[in-house]
Amino acid sequence: MKLIQIPVVNLPKETEELRREVRQFLAEELKKGTYQPKVDSWLSGCSPEFSRSLGERGWIGMTWPVEYGGGGRSSIERYVVIEELLAAGAPVAGHWVADRQSGPLFLKFGTEEQKQFFLPKIVKGECYFSIGLSEPNAGSDLAAIKSRAVKVENGWILNGSKIWTSGAHFAHYMITLCRTSPEDPNHRHAGMSQLVVDLSAPGVTIRPIHLMTGEHHFNEVFFDDVFIPDDMVIGELGNGWKQGMAELAYERSGPERFLSTYPLINELTNVLVEKRDSNGLNEVSKIVSRLWTLRNMSLGIAQMLEEGIPSNILASLVKDMGTKLEQEIAEIARLIVRVVPTMKSDSLLSRFMAQSILHSPGFTLRGGTTEILRGIIAKGVINQ
Numbered sequence: 001m002k003l004i005q006i007p008v009v010n011l012p013k014e015t016e017e018l019r020r021e022v023r024q025f026l027a028e029e030l031k032k033g034t035y036q037p038k039v040d041s042w043l044s045g046c047s048p049e050f051s052r053s054l055g056e057r058g059w060i061g062m063t064w065p066v067e068y069g070g071g072g073r074s075s076i077e078r079y080v081v082i083e084e085l086l087a088a089g090a091p092v093a094g095h096w097v098a099d100r101q102s103g104p105l106f107l108k109f110g111t112e113e114q115k116q117f118f119l120p121k122i123v124k125g126e127c128y129f130s131i132g133l134s135e136p137n138a139g140s141d142l143a144a145i146k147s148r149a150v151k152v153e154n155g156w157i158l159n160g161s162k163i164w165t166s167g168a169h170f171a172h173y174m175i176t177l178c179r180t181s182p183e184d185p186n187h188r189h190a191g192m193s194q195l196v197v198d199l200s201a202p203g204v205t206i207r208p209i210h211l212m213t214g215e216h217h218f219n220e221v222f223f224d225d226v227f228i229p230d231d232m233v234i235g236e237l238g239n240g241w242k243q244g245m246a247e248l249a250y251e252r253s254g255p256e257r258f259l260s261t262y263p264l265i266n267e268l269t270n271v272l273v274e275k276r277d278s279n280g281l282n283e284v285s286k287i288v289s290r291l292w293t294l295r296n297m298s299l300g301i302a303q304m305l306e307e308g309i310p311s312n313i314l315a316s317l318v319k320d321m322g323t324k325l326e327q328e329i330a331e332i333a334r335l336i337v338r339v340v341p342t343m344k345s346d347s348l349l350s351r352f353m354a355q356s357i358l359h360s361p362g363f364t365l366r367g368g369t370t371e372i373l374r375g376i377i378a379k380g381v382i383n384q
Helices: 014-032 048-056 075-087 093-109 112-123 240-253 262-275 278-306 312-336 348-362 370-383
Strands: 129-132 148-152 155-163 173-179 192-198 204-210 216-229
Touching: 014 075, 048 093, 075 262, 075 278, 093 112, 093 129, 093 173, 093 240, 129 216, 148 173, 155 173, 155 192, 173 240, 192 216, 192 240, 240 278, 240 312, 262 278, 262 312, 262 348, 278 312, 312 348, 312 370
Parallel strands: 129 173
Antiparallel strands: 148 155, 155 216, 173 192, 204 216
16 A cells, blocks of 8 residues: 655746636626636536636637647646636536546547547537436436447437436437446446437436526436447447546546535635634634645646546545535534525625535535445555
8 A cells, every 4th residue: 555645746946827817807707797606616516608708718628739729728727727727617517528428439439530620629618418327227426327328320429317417408419328238247347338419409307406496407318219329439449447547537636525614714805814813713714724635636647638637536535535625614604603594695605605505415425325326436546
C-alpha cells in the first residue's frame, strides 16, 4: 500500500488576468439581468444564450485542440474559468457535461469523423450531452446494466432504459453504456460498449423526475427499438466499461463537487460581516479551510489529467469529501443565522439556503454514491 500523493499546483500569474476577465463578464451579465445566481447551477441552471456567450469567448472546450475548434489552453486555465462560473452561480448546465467529459471522451476514444462532427458544435455552446449510466435495477452497480444493443445491418437496435439522467430533456445526445454481447457472470464488466444516442430519434422517450423544489433536472429515458448507426459507436466494442471509468475521472474531480453551495457560503459571509458576527465568521472559517484543501486537491488532479496520469481513486476521494461538505454547508448555515429558507424570497441568503437544503440529498448520490466511492478508494489504495 502506498501513500496517496497529489501534486501541488501554483496558479501561474497569467491566470490572474483571465480570472479578472471572467469576473468582469459575469458582473456585466448580472447587471444586464441575463441570469439570476443560484445554488447548484451546473445542474439546475440551463441557458442556451449564456452557453453560446461562453462559447463565443472561447470558454468551452478550452483545452481541446484548435483543429476541432478548441482553445488549446491548459487544464489550469480552464479550472480558473469554471470555478469562477460556479462561484457566481451562473447557468452552465446546458453545455456542462459535453464540455467536462463527453468532449474529452471523443478526443481519447472517438473516430476522426466523430471529433469533426461533435467537437466544434460543443465548443460553440450549441450541442449538449447527457450521461446514460444508471438503470432502475442498476444504480451504482453499473455492472448490472441490462440495456442491450443488437447488431443489425449498418448499425444497432437499442432497447432498455436509464434513470436519474441529468439534463436529458434539454440535451441533444446521450453517451449510453449498454451491452453489445451476452452477459458473462464470470466477467461482469465485459461486453459493454458506449453508443451515441440521438435523443430526438424515434423510439426515445424522456420522462421527468422532479426535485422537491419542483424543478425538472433528472429524467427516466426509455429506448424502444432505437436505431444507432455504426458510426455512433465510441471506441472499441466491448471496451465500454474501461472507457466509462476513464470518463468518470473528469466527472468526479472537478470543483463542482464542492462548490455547488458556494453561493450560499459567500452570501452568508457577506451577512455576517455586515452584522459583525465574529462567532458566525469563526464557523465559516472552518468551512473555508476545508474548501481550500479540496480546491488544492482538485487542482492537482486537473494537472494529473492533463499529463495523462491515472486519477480515478483520487477523483473518487475528492467527490466523496466534497459532496459531504456541500451537505454540511447547508446545515451549518441554517444553524448560524435565523433565516426562513424560501425559494421565492427576495433575500439571497434565504433563497440560497432553501435551494441548498432541498438540493443537498442528491449531492452524495449523483456521480456515484458515497458507499461505492469509498469502496473504490479502499480497493485502489490497498492494490497500489
